[in-house]
Amino acid sequence: MSTSAPDLRHPGVSSDAGVLESRLIEIPRTTFADDYWGRRALLSRGVSDFSDLFSAAAVDELISSRGLRSPFLRVAKDGATLPTSSFTSPAGVGATIGDQLDDTRLWRQFHDGATLVLQALQRTWAPIGDFAAALSSELGNPVQANAYITPPQNQGFDDHYDVHDVFVLQIQGTKRWVIHEPVFDAPLRDQPWTDRRASVAEAAATEPAIDAVLEPGDALYLPRGWLHAATAQGEVSIHLTLGIHNWTRYGVAEQLAQVALARLQDDPAMRSSLPMGEALPDDEVLERIREAMVAALAEADPNPGIERTRRSQARPAPLGPLAQHEAVRNLSRETNVQLRAGLDPTVDGVRLHTRIGWFDFSEADLATVRRLLDGAPLTVEEIGRPLAERLLAAGALVPALG
Template identity: 40%
Template sequence: MVAAGPALRRCFGAAADRLAEEHWNARPLLVRAAERAAEGGRASVHDLLSPVDVDELLGPRALRTPFFSLVQNGTPLPRSGYTRRAVAGNQQLADLPDSERIAAAHAAGATIVLQALHRTWPPLQTFCSQLAEDLGHQCQVNVYITPPGAQGFKPHHDTHDVVVLQVDGRKHWTIHPPVVELPSKSQPSTRLGPDPVGGRAPVIDTVLEPGDALYLPRGWLHSARTTEDRSIHLTVGLLATTWADVLGDAVASAGAEDVALRRALPLPGALSPEEVKEFRAAAQRWLDTLDDDAVHRLAARRQAGAVPPEPVPVLAQDEAVRTLTAQRPLRPRRGTRARLTGGGETVDVVLPDRRITFPGWLRPALEHVLAAERTSASELAAVGLDPDDALVVLRRLLRESVLLPAGEQV
């Protein structure tokens, strides 16, 4: 059994440990807030987003489209009906939320959708980053605010897995098994016709209460409706890397290993049976050379790329570079995918877009810095680095945004 990470456990409590073996890509998992609280976890998710936060986002924070929209009976409403104009500097803006008109549309049955809040709301940004690290798959967050007695979308499936977190109010969910198992982006539920449920009995037919968490694999048909209460819920989209993605990564390098796969297609005309046979043989030869280590490397690269680079605190970073002391704690920046190569005369900190070169004798210190949750120049004495050299190394890594400040100076 794989032990779940902190963000996944935050959602599902002890049941998170069963997700990998029993539910992932297979069947839904529903955990009530009361169950999580009984295990010592948090019942509420208001620290991630609350009704007060929603009002702030639609008011003082002044989100711009497409970060918010309105939907009614599954149909997007025209943006001109709920946006306003304003001036920022010398720029005319025409896509800010008009809170008065949004309130009127919401009262008339429209669902408010806050999109991609993992990019704009710090608590969800941190949560999504941690969840991506737990799962090895990219994550995104939308928020749905549905008035009483309304339905945002008719029964449909998503082409990515989702985690639903009920923030406030209640919502009645009806869930049916998939018509298409694990659909890809090219298989949206719009292709299933007007009645994808087809009279089948639901697998889950329940009301989500505040703090409840639901995992749905992609392809599972679902619809949700409010009753006498409004509802706010988070939908965390899990943008899974598939084996087809890994195969695509592998195939991209095939031409470098076999000249037969680098040959151009013949000039226009029907391919001969011999040419098709030669291609299939070359592809099979290449596939036979793809060893287990290569597959592990390709999958690991995809999983490492699931965590986006953490934003750099510009002012705090500048201050840390200028005033770094031997006791100032630092930490690795999440999502940088930094790794070390070399170790003779030179050692490189390799990032996705560049290399940072150091003298080779610094490798033990760099290994310590990249692996430690927190470090400081004074702590690097344990790996044989004097304080002055340590400050030079750490200041360089701060300038390159490999490290970030880890709290106040002690």
């Protein structure tokens, strides 16, 4: 697929203004990459109009009309998450699954001061899905989108930190954010704030780094570990939180260790048993094991494992089965098709790896596939009907837009 020209001082950071620079920050993206990414909070005032992404009407539609189930919503009040049974119920004949959102119960919870949290909106609300996919591509990290709907003068959660970076986008109303620097820098996913309640509470009582009321169009960036609490002001507040699930050096180390251990499985000496009667290795055996691990690590390549994990953390663009059926049924030499968005394709030899599986090609077909990777639509005649039919049937090609 076509990509923007890379910034040579910042590998992986595009020099063209994408959604990050055009809608989320008021400084150059290179300045953000150098001075803020993973380091400092950033408040950007009036940086964009987010009404195209989400709204109060979207909240009502999702809760009352979409048949969402409990994983897509949670409810918080007075710093605690309420039990799922307090806002779910079956939905009548033909829809008796018991964990569907109950709009009456949710209204009563909201009216009583609870915050509604619509989760994983990148899967349930198309404009947010497109936006999250674009931001994920720019940042090189998976993005999850949640919406927080808070009644006036209420706070859903006490001071805490997240284990991922976030962008906060104020959609409607106003919300006061009180932010403190970390008590624990760059926490990993298994290092939650609840492990440090006392330190968090102590830090929350000190002078904040930022104390600001966000208005519609404002955006706030918080690196993981930064403490925050937010309170709606005089009207209902709706904000989006874009959670950036950061790849870390520790994550790369995990991949290295997995590859090295897999290599050691093929070493008969490493598979051999310890001497009978000994539950622990002696110093000599332990040193040999260390040497073997160091050698395996030196030869380990973590990138294939990282690529597989990264692909599994997101989905390709939506695929309509009926539209795809019509495209296959009405295929002609003049039909324009293109590679499905969000496949995250990479070529390794004659093999194309994607989020929906891998494909092997002849050298001749691979040349055509590389043209498809550039992103421009091609006709069936240009691709060749057998290859076009194969990729359409697999869900890798789709009818071209427009």
